[in-house]
Amino acid sequence: MKTYTEYLTFNTEKRRDLIRITDRIKEIVRKSGINDGLCLISSMHLTSSVIVQDDEEGLHEDIWEWLEKLAPYRKDYKHHLTGEDNGDAHLKNLLVHLQVVLPVTDGRLDLGPWQEIFYAEFDGQRPKRVIVKIVGI
Numbered sequence: 001m002k003t004y005t006e007y008l009t010f011n012t013e014k015r016r017d018l019i020r021i022t023d024r025i026k027e028i029v030r031k032s033g034i035n036d037g038l039c040l041i042s043s044m045h046l047t048s049s050v051i052v053q054d055d056e057e058g059l060h061e062d063i064w065e066w067l068e069k070l071a072p073y074r075k076d077y078k079h080h081l082t083g084e085d086n087g088d089a090h091l092k093n094l095l096v097h098l099q100v101v102l103p104v105t106d107g108r109l110d111l112g113p114w115q116e117i118f119y120a121e122f123d124g125q126r127p128k129r130v131i132v133k134i135v136g137i
Helices: 022-032 057-070 078-082 087-096
Strands: 002-010 017-020 037-043 048-053 099-105 116-121 128-136
Touching: 002 022, 002 116, 017 057, 022 037, 022 116, 022 128, 037 048, 048 087, 048 099, 048 128, 057 087, 078 087
Parallel strands: none
Antiparallel strands: 002 128, 017 116, 037 099, 037 128, 048 116
16 A cells, blocks of 8 residues: 655635646646555645536536525624634535545546536635545555
8 A cells, every 4th residue: 555645735816716626636646656546635724625516617606606605704703703704614614525535546536527626715815735645556
């Protein structure tokens, strides 16, 4: 069994953003030399996430609308008493989760026909890291 690790850094211009990272992850899997295993892609921050979803603009708009309905930006979150203003970003992260684990087969990321990997930023405009760890043989 072997492992391979890389880190990605994102610093979005907007507070909220969705960035397709599928090709970068495929390249990392290829560089790992791992033929059969699992690829973990995980945000290292609690106000961003990694998701697998269809790359379709209408769906992206639906996702943002859904997240905003369930965890709207508000000034009265108790978290804001700490001096922060990103309570909604923490809640959005809880809804879509921090990370994904995907199969590696024959040295390639084994995705379904419409599956794409995205970095979802909920409180951007500063550097944030994502860890990519591949484990296998």
